[in-house]
Amino acid sequence: MAIGTLAERPAPAGAPRAPAGARPPSRRLAALTGALLLVLVPLSAVHLAQGTAAVGLGDLVAWLLGDDAGAEAAVVVESRFPRLAAGLAVGAALGAVGCVLQSVSRNPVASPDVLAVNSGAHLALVGAAVSGLSLPFFGDVAVAFAGGLVAAALVLVLTGSEYGTMRLILGGTAVSLLLGSLTTSLLILAPVESTGLYAWASGSLSQNGLGTVRLVVPVVLAGLAVLLLLGRRLDLMALGDDEARALGVPVRRTQVTVLLVTVLMSAAAVAATGPIGFVGLAAPALIRLLVPYVPGLHRHRALVPLSALMGVTVVLGADVALRAVMGAQNAVRVPTGVVTSLLGGLLMVALALRLRATSTHGAARGLEVRGVGTARRGVLAATVGAVLVAAVVAAVLVGDRTLLLGDLGLWARGEAGQLVGIVLDTRVPRVVAALLAGAALAVAGTAIQAVTRNALADPAIIGVSGGASLGAVLVVTLTPLAGFWAVTGSAGAGAVAAAAVVFALSARGGFASDRLVLVGVGLSHVTTALVTTLIVATDPFNATKALTWLSGSTYGRSYEHLLPLGVACLVFLPLTWAAHRHLDLLSLDEDTPRVLGLNVPRTRLLLLGCGVALTGTAVAAIGMIGFVGLVAPHAARTLLGRRHRWVVPVAALLGGLLVVLADLLGRTVIAPDQLPAGLLTAVIGTPYFLWLLHRTRAS
Structure with a gap:
């Protein structure tokens, strides 16, 4: 089993060397060992x-x-x-x-x-x-x-x-x-x-x-x-x-x-x-x-x-x-x-x-795919839309109690019985939440991948979702009576702060692949540690309320919870699609959009802002859902090529489909108990991500 090939190198030429007459290595090692022990004893x-008891030195x-x-x-x-x-x-x-x-x-x-x-x-x-x-x-x-x-x-x-x-x-x-x-x-x-x-x-x-x-x-x-x-x-x-x-x-x-x-x-x-x-x-x-x-x-x-x-x-x-x-x-x-x-x-x-930051060209090549259906993009997009509609209908009808299409029609006209009304009044908001959050995360991932020219970028992997979850859990744990708008605002602020840190640190290398991902992963660990501190320090015996944000669940969603996410989707999804030509140019290289007169910093900031806003509201609505922002854009490019005129809407459809199906399976596989939707997206997304990592390896 060859575990690695990156050879361990000797100290660089500029590293300090022991001067002539220096103490032998055994003394230096003894001195270092003694120093560590001198620190450990006190x-x-x-x-x-x-400790909590009054026992001093x-x-x-x-x-x-x-x-x-x-x-x-x-x-x-x-x-x-x-x-x-x-x-x-x-x-x-x-x-x-x-x-x-x-x-x-x-x-x-x-x-x-x-x-x-x-x-x-x-x-x-x-x-x-x-x-x-x-x-x-x-x-x-x-x-x-x-x-x-x-x-x-x-x-x-x-x-x-x-x-x-x-x-x-x-x-x-x-x-x-x-x-x-x-x-x-x-x-x-x-x-x-x-x-x-x-x-x-x-x-x-x-x-x-x-x-x-x-x-x-x-x-x-x-x-x-x-x-x-x-x-x-x-x-x-x-x-x-x-x-x-x-x-x-x-x-x-x-x-x-x-x-x-x-x-x-x-x-x-x-x-x-x-x-x-x-x-x-x-x-x-x-x-x-x-x-x-x-x-x-x-x-x-x-x-x-x-x-x-x-x-x-x-x-x-x-x-x-x-x-x-x-x-x-x-x-x-x-x-x-x-x-x-x-x-x-x-x-x-x-x-x-x-x-030393690697070039983004290797990562950008991961965006250069030839769609299998570029000759019939409209047919493929319509097919994906039809599958999504069927999945939404199935998710509304299937659960701990299975309903019929007629029940759905009666409920839509306000003529359903009390039991059917109760079931659909709780189930429909959950399905809509999954649909909107999936679309938001997919489009956010599409924008971030195109702007950074990084095929491995995803709101969860690069730390943006972690910042949003920290902001949301902060309000949930410290201010339990806070309204949902406060939770949404805090999640959005956390996403913005995390994105600012990640993009500012990685921009020094031109959004180089290694640096962007490593900074994002490190920030994700930091936010997870802070979320853990908030949970166990405030209410360790009722951690489920905050774990919901970390696992991604539509449980208990209502129309009130959907309003911020709906507004964000209504504003930022069309705005991202309207900038599809800019996304095409930005995903090519650094020089082409400048030659064609595009204000790259301002456009990049605008599109990254759209991605951050969509991520923050999605996390506030249903919590952390991983890999949707990675899988959906790549699947859309595989189907339709790299033209964002088609990739953005189809990625939104695929993202909604993925989360709706994950939520449906989570509600039905072990009913009456439920599995978080984030678990199912992780089960689907992890193998895909590992395959993509293998595909985009350096030559």
Whole structure:
């Protein structure tokens, strides 16, 4: 299994070199190790001293000296010391795992999160919990190991064996979105069985005694021992697969062994504390920054343990910072993984800004397709419209109670019976919401892809939907009595803010493909972490009300909720279509529209504004619906070619069709229970996205 081909390079020519007469590498490594330990000792002491009980550093010192501290000692031993021990074990595991994953893949962003290991393990554990399975710790580890291994294998197989940073992130993000949608759906469908799981889902160090920690520590120590034994092989594999084989390294067997060991360690960490995000990305990245300055640090027998120490520092530092900022009482409800996810998202944005931006021409070629029906565009468009009408009628008639066309006709004339009236009065607004939101997201995706000339751009993937969901959840959680117009306005403001950040940072490279997507993915992680904080800090036992926004559901929609979205569609859909010639020019290259007299900055801003407005109102209406803005425009171009005169309206029809069908299936597959529409769109969109990622790979 070739996990990567991007060769690890030596330090650049301009990197600082050790001066003549400098201390030997062993001293520098010892100094670095000592510095990390000097940071960890007081950090651990502060970590133990923080809490809701009045136990300070003085009581801690007295307890360590053996003095009788009474109840204070019990607080430290029974509550805080297990929390500290969990942070030490999990931080070390994730730091070491991220280090070796980056080495064997020769990719600086490889980590348990990016490879979807944590998402797979989390889904497996939540599935076991909601199904009523009560397993011992090692049973949980086995379940998490199976889920994480399947997820990692899926990412590696579907993204191919030759990929760079962006393809790995996109493939892992797509699989994580799919697995996350499944997990969220389980949390919504089983609110009683999953009570308290939402906070744990983001990674919490809270422990009930030392029982779990005693079981996870041997797994972590054994994994570290195996990785250290493989250190020499990992050093040689950094030269490249062929060179390593020539030197006698069994490359394939080493890669498989590393993958199994790292997934096992990640599974044990997830089973103990939940998925604490991005420690496996941040800790090794910070250590690798010191490689040019510390001779010998590039060797894995030094790199792995120091990454483990840095992982502990990141985890404990995040927990200490959380309690210092929010206070001990409020921080109890907020998981530590929220802080590390914020750090990981910001680190990904910083990485995007440091990477040399690739040309947009490769991404633009993904827009250059020859439609299969360009000779009969009108017939194809009419066919898509007819299919949409049939789907809408079916969605109105089918549900927990099936109706007939005659019932629909009577209801339209106001002559239906009471039961039929009640059913249709609740079902029709849901169908209309799905139709309008699907059309809005599809046209938003069409505009964003054309303006940025990026075939992989999507409102959800590049962070715009995440900003809208943050704005909506902010109002829902902090002001429960706020009207729907306030929610819509807040969602729109969040979308605008997110779009401004993403487009401003990526515009420096001319909306280069790598930079735009990496900034958007990083911002998505930041907004998700903030949404999690809002949910668990305000009402952790009623998280379903805000999870609705994250999973995308038409449940409980009324005509009042549709008014802002209807107005946005009425204004911005025709406006986007009217600019179809501008979309055609902007999607070609940077020079052609300027030569033809088009004011590129103003036109780009106008069309991006249309996409942001449509996204914000759609998210406010039915929540986060992923991949519609990606699938519908590509399907329209595949059918009709790249002329936006046809692509915009057909993409709107296809987007509406996709969400209407997803909502219909969600209401009927497990009736009377319901699945969010966002789950079904993720199930459809993830394979399509991975295929598109493969199709648009760099030559």
